[in-house]
Each structure stands twice: as C-alpha cells, then as structure tokens.
Amino acid sequence: MSSSAEPLRVAVLLSGRGSNLRALIAGASDDASFHLVGAFSDRPEAPGLQHAREAGLPTAAFAPRDYPDKGAFERALFDAVTASGAELVVLAGFMRVLSAPTVEAWRGRLINIHPSLLPKYPGLHTHARVLEAGDAEHGASVHFVTAVLDGGPVLMQVRIPVRPGDDAEVLAARLIVEEHRLLLAAVRLIARRRVRLDGEQILIDGQRLTAPMLVPAAP
Ligand code: GRF
Numbered sequence: 001m002s003s004s005a006e007p008l009r010v011a012v013l014l015s016g017r018g019s020n021l022r023a024l025i026a027g028a029s030d031d032a033s034f035h036l037v038g039a040f041s042d043r044p045e046a047p048g049l050q051h052a053r054e055a056g057l058p059t060a061a062f063a064p065r066d067y068p069d070k071g072a073f074e075r076a077l078f079d080a081v082t083a084s085g086a087e088l089v090v091l092a093g094f095m096r097v098l099s100a101p102t103v104e105a106w107r108g109r110l111i112n113i114h115p116s117l118l119p120k121y122p123g124l125h126t127h128a129r130v131l132e133a134g135d136a137e138h139g140a141s142v143h144f145v146t147a148v149l150d151g152g153p154v155l156m157q158v159r160i161p162v163r164p165g166d167d168a169e170v171l172a173a174r175l176i177v178e179e180h181r182l183l184l185a186a187v188r189l190i191a192r193r194r195v196r197l198d199g200e201q202i203l204i205d206g207q208r209l210t211a212p213m214l215v216p217a218a219p
Pocket of ligand 1: 014020021114115140
C-alpha cells in the first residue's frame with residue numbers, strides 16, 4: 001500500500017443497486033484519506049454502475065457468460081481492477097463467490113460487507129433468518145474475504161435492535177442506513193493504514209483485534 005499521506009485507492013465491486021457505493025462516493029467527497037478509482041460489476045445493467053458513471057467514476061462490467069469459465073471471468077475482472085490502481089477492493093453487494101486463487105491474490109486487500117452479525121447467518125436471506133430465529137438483535141459486518149463464504153476475519157460491525165412487528169423488508173431498510181456508516185468507517189480506518197491482516201488475525205495499530213470493532217448505530 002502507498003504511504004498514509006496518499007489517499008488510499010479503492011475499487012468497488014457490485015451487482016445491484018449500489019447504495020453502499022453511493023455512501024462511499026459521498027464519503028470520499030469530504031474525506032481525503034481515500035478515493036474511488038472505479039466501480040466494477042458482473043452485471044452490465046447493474047443500477048449501481050449508473051450511479052458511478054453519474055459521479056464521474058470509471059466503470060467496467062464483465063458478464064460471466066462471455067468467458068469460457070469462472071477463472072477466465074475473474075481474471076478479466078481483476079485485471080481491470082489491477083489496472084485501475086486499486087489498493088483495496090470492496091465487495092458491496094457483489095453477488096458472486098470468488099474463487100480461491102483470486103481471494104488469495106488479494107488477501108488482506110479485499111473486504112466485503114454482509115448484512116448479518118457474522119459468524120451468524122452467512123449467505124442469503126439474512127433478515128428473514130434473523131426474524132425466524134426470534135433474535136433480539138440484527139446487524140452488519142465488514143470482514144476480510146477468505147476462501148470461506150462470508151467467513152473471513154471480521155473487522156467491524158454495527159448492531160440494531162429487532163423491533164416488534166418488523167418484517168424482513170422493514171428490517172433491511174433500517175439496517176442498510178447503518179451499513180453505509182459501517183462501510184465508510186471501515187474504509188476510513190483502512191485508509192489510515194491502521195489495519196493489517198496477518199494470517200487469520202486482524203492487527204490494528206499492530207495489536208491483535210480480539211473482537212470486531214463496533215460502530216454505534218444512529219440513535
Ligand atoms: C447490502 O445489504 C450488503 O450488505 C449486501 O448486499 C447489499 C448491497 O446493497 N452484501 P447495495 O447494492 O449496496 O445497495
């Protein structure tokens with residue numbers, strides 16, 4: 001990574017609406033610690049790419065069907081990410097599981113935002129699963145990506161209460177606002193070059209992180 005005086009170059013990968021990307025775009029405009037070098041997608045029609053273009057960000061889309069196999073698709077995608085100069089890659093609603101060689105090549109420089117309090121509820125439909133389980137609390141996590149789906153070391157979380165009468169949609173809408181704050185806080189911390197991944201261990205200012213950092217939810 002470049003020195004802490006230089007803004008961290010961040011690329012975002014997405015498949016959908018891109019509200020987390022928009023939060024990063026807004027955050028980057030008033031924070032010199034990082035800047036966005038591009039938005040990349042596996043879906044040319046992803047609405048998030050349109051937001052990126054409107055914000056003047058370079059974009060590129062790679063449809064898996066245009067490649068002979070997953071490896072070739074990921075090489076094309078990550079060749080473009082590398083060419084953008086990205087030092088950190090943020091998966092923000094990127095709906096594909098990356099293969100082990102890609103994850104290993106970017107280990108420590110690849111983070112994901114996931115809508116649950118990991119290790120609870122990796123995978124899909126997290127809001128409904130929280131409600132089904134009768135949990136009193138829900139939340140989101142930013143974690144380093146490893147070969148295990150939603151399984152890498154968790155850097156930061158935000159927690160919200162589940163309220164009586166919540167359905168999955170209401171809960172998701174309340175959580176997404178907090179996700180935006182969480183993702184921005186995590187990228188800012190990494191941009192200050194305070195975070196390092198050492199094996200399965202996260203180091204903050206050289207000290208082992210023993211539990212995920214907590215971003216307070218808005219009152
Ligand atoms: C977010 O809930 C994120 O946690 C999950 O996918 C969703 C993406 O939302 N990985 P958006 O496209 O950023 O609005």
